[in-house]
Amino acid sequence: MTFALTRAAALERLAAFLPHAGRAYAGTRNLDRGPGKRSNVSELSPAIRRRLITEEEVAKAAHAAHGHTAEKFIAEVCWRSYWRGWLEARPSVWQDYLTQVAAADLDLSRDAGLRTAYADAVNGRTGIDAFDGWARELTDTGYLHNHARMSFASIWIFTLRLPWALGAAHFYRHLLDACPASNTLGWRWVAGLQTPGKTYLARAAIIRDTSCGRFRVEASLATSAPPLAGPPHPAPIPPSRLSPPDPAARTLVWITSEDCTPETLDFGISPLAIVAVDSIGGDPADAKRAAADSALADACIRAEAHFQAPVTRLPEAALLDALDDAATAARATQIVTPYAPVGPVADRIASLTDPLARRGIALRRVLRPWDARAWPHATRGFFAFKPVIPSLLA
């Protein structure tokens, strides 16, 4: 990634990329020229994923700059909205992934052969030059091009025959844009668990072409990619019923690293104080933790200026008491927070809602209008979702 994780830097990056978001993006986006040579893609994902800049802002800016010619770029941006909406309607798929990671971790601790194969893969010692190069790029930079992600996941699953959930967890630990929806469902898509009967098979010739000859791929890769077995998709659940914040209540705003532009969201209240908590969950690599911290610190500065209210960073440990203390200090009876999509932050918010209510503090989540309009259409495949995109841009 070539820019700092602040909103100002993300907006600057967007402005610099916009001239390329039309025909040039559609024609060259699949090329993975290597670190430092990525003017063909935006590299905005670590910022968009944390909503330092929103899908809505990016998609509308591309549409304003290029109109219909930016269709491909806008569709890619909307894949994130689609994956998020899909997982929102089937949160058990995220829980199932966490269960599979825990089971695979246990297998790792018991099975020396698996441990060696896993260590070779994550440390880039498989002898497959492209895979080993991407393994190092991932841990060195926290970023991989989309094509590299697809091929890496495919080789992990079908050539190295490693458990898909371990690969997804390795990505999740290192990617600066690690996103429960895009990552979990991206891996499931490659594995054939997401779109029934459809998998992604990495091919040497395609890797040579898309990597612009950086990799030779002389080792043999799997020649078929039979879908992994998994349960059918759970039926979609209806969207959460959200009670709106009470505009008359004394209120704290709670910002998280899931939504780092709270000043662009209409809470309908003037908060007395702001608290910020970084609950990214799991065991993040240092660079990912630092990225989340930088984005949240930047959000705090802007929120303080916008709401004219003091900001306190709260520790993740003993959060219930810390939130209660902050509310008591401000004599607040309500905490409002941007709606966090399925993932560790949403889990944390859900786990605190009832305990806070028992202490007389209502916790209210506010959904962005873009999500409210997009997510209900993400119950089937992306091609059923795509026709909704023009109405999102209106």
Ligand SMILES: Cc1cc2nc3c(=O)[nH]c(=O)nc-3n(C[C@H](O)[C@H](O)[C@H](O)COP(=O)(O)OP(=O)(O)OC[C@H]3O[C@@H](n4cnc5c(N)ncnc54)[C@H](O)[C@@H]3O)c2cc1C
């Ligand atoms: C196995 C696998 C795992 C992935 N894990 C993640 C992840 O953890 N976090 C993540 O943000 N993306 C993930 N992706 C999606 C995609 O690879 C990245 O969003 C993209 O490569 C980011 O680079 P960019 O910003 O330069 O993208 P660009 O090509 O510039 O695209 C613009 C924006 O569109 C969105 N986007 C593009 N492609 C996708 C996609 N396939 N799915 C969802 N959104 C997309 C991103 O917000 C991106 O910033 C994964 C894909 C696969 C195949």
